[in-house]
Amino acid sequence: MPSISRRGETMPESPIRKLVPFAEAAIKRGIKIIHLNIGQPDIKTPKVALEAVRNNTLEVLAYTRTEGSEPYREKIAKYYAKNNIDVDADHIIVTTGGSEALSFAMGSIADTEDEIIIPEPFYANYNGFANACGIKVVPVVSSIENNFALPPIDEFEKLITPRTKAILICNPGNPTGYLYTREEIKKLATIIKKHNLFLVADEVYREFIYDGREHCSILQEIGLEEHAIVIDSVSKRYSMCGARIGYLVSKNKEVIRTALKFAQARLSPPTYAQIASEAALDTPQSYFDDVKKEYGERRNLLISELNKLEGVVVGRPQGAFYCIAQLPIENADTFAQWLLEDFNLDGETVMVAPAAGFYATNGLGTNQIRIAYVLDKEDLRRAVHILKVALKAYAH
């Protein structure tokens, strides 16, 4: 039998995937699972997007332009203008999800054995895309005690080598919910310019910011034009993860020219999804106001309930819809499996994402879990109660 590649062997598996057989077995035993483990929002997709697809009159489902249609990209540029981000249609490539934008960005700026510095914990799939390209992820630790703030600049400088090509941030963060301040972005900009690196920012949760705070995009930073690459996506913004539409945005012409070559190889982003996503740009502001209010309330409920649990430390997310919780246990992998295999409260249990998969440093985050608050408040309250009872039972 021919052997698979080393890159294939080292491709990380999703931190949740290992738990799936245990979840399936629990369901077979009649256990109801409350899912705290996935970032698939329960929020309805805007009607304007769904209807645009239902009303389409295509007779030939043809390729679109590789970079997305001109009118769509112009409309995206207007969306950015409303968000105080000044870009043209030419600075935007429409991609198949934020995933593909990230993949194009990594391929365009880094070669095999090159390094990208990422504050950890980080979105687990960054590891996957880097591994597929042979790029080395160099983690810099942010800690729950500090609510996952930007690590001190000298921690970054210690890690920079001739092979360092970029720093990658997620703002606001998955899995931490941390929102970088303008000051933190400026600190990053200084180091980026000093070492002539790229700054890649995954800003897909831009709309979901709480406590009256404001999102700072790296594209707003003057002097960073040639360095900044933004990864964006419609998935969470319009609760349409299944569309698989994202954007790569940069004012650096070489980056766009290069990413476009990667895009040409895969021909075009999906057509129906572009119809939905272009229409979604007409979503009324009231939709976002409602969604933001809902997520804000869920966050408040979740964090205050978690804080009541003995021995639980929880970050306070200011954006997105995730939080990291540190539990009074040794190993969250074992605990998460136990929750599905050996525990239930009146026929119910919870599924959580062990946080170790969001760290690149071995041994970090082993007693932490990521919780996504994409469930209604009643379910969230019950989930935390189940967790409370489970933690007590697990300790004995």
Place this chain on the structure above:
Amino acid sequence: MPSISRRGETMPESPIRKLVPFAEAAIKRGIKIIHLNIGQPDIKTPKVALEAVRNNTLEVLAYTRTEGSEPYREKIAKYYAKNNIDVDADHIIVTTGGSEALSFAMGSIADTEDEIIIPEPFYANYNGFANACGIKVVPVVSSIENNFALPPIDEFEKLITPRTKAILICNPGNPTGYLYTREEIKKLATIIKKHNLFLVADEVYREFIYDGREHCSILQEIGLEEHAIVIDSVSKRYSMCGARIGYLVSKNKEVIRTALKFAQARLSPPTYAQIASEAALDTPQSYFDDVKKEYGERRNLLISELNKLEGVVVGRPQGAFYCIAQLPIENADTFAQWLLEDFNLDGETVMVAPAAGFYATNGLGTNQIRIAYVLDKEDLRRAVHILKVALKAYAH
């Protein structure tokens, strides 16, 4: 300004892309262009597929399973059974176009600096995916004089090194239309087993075979189960290139397990497109009979018209909807540009794809073009007439 990656610099551009500005300028001058250059069929998408999307009642456009839904993959397995290919749902991963299937296959079986042997001319984007992964494409020449038949086996053996991981074929071929015989597949199987390699076959044009011949899939080859990986796509089969749905199919469990990890990183294939593609499996046989008849007639017309032109050599495609034509010129790049920039016949001209981009060996195919017969017969006839007049004018 930070520098882009070497892999980004060496990413090939689409052979057609360079001509686009000249085409746009021609249109501005009021010239009508007949496009022989693109593989976007004019054939209508089956109604059953279009209507499934129009009638969808989704309220949340959610992720699907990473590998595609269970019912969809089971239905795909039945499609293969009808085509005398015996696979289960577990052997199939639904991908975002055949492009992504190819990308997952390459990533799963080859590392940076590893080699894949491909008979040339080949689909230009194979170069792109290989380059993105740092894989070396090793071409083995098939020639128009021989109608692009499989090169002799000792030509392959000469090229095999310890870094060779696979042979990749496209059957029937883009850009040649060549259909491998059962005997040729068996020859390949022998060499594949002898050297313990993978055989990757792009079989997306399986349905479009002429002259009463039959398609031979590598998945039908007994003893090749652990070696065979098929790349498939709904794009051409149902004239729905814009869906962006393909499949990776293999009975090698390690390949599927590994490709699934690449798939997990990008979450899931597009949801609407899967609705359309699942419904498309119910397309009545009469649709294919009509489409095949139409393509067959176009092929006959195109080949016989081209054969009338002095100094033109043309392969006889037995499948797909492309052919390679060798012209009595020196450089097809220059000629293709001249057709758009300096020539018209009563306000019309043709756009062709220079074939050099389909060869990996420098200097090969420079006097050849690829023609896609995805236009109606009237347009095809006129296009060849325009080409005839143009060739005469160009010679003077």
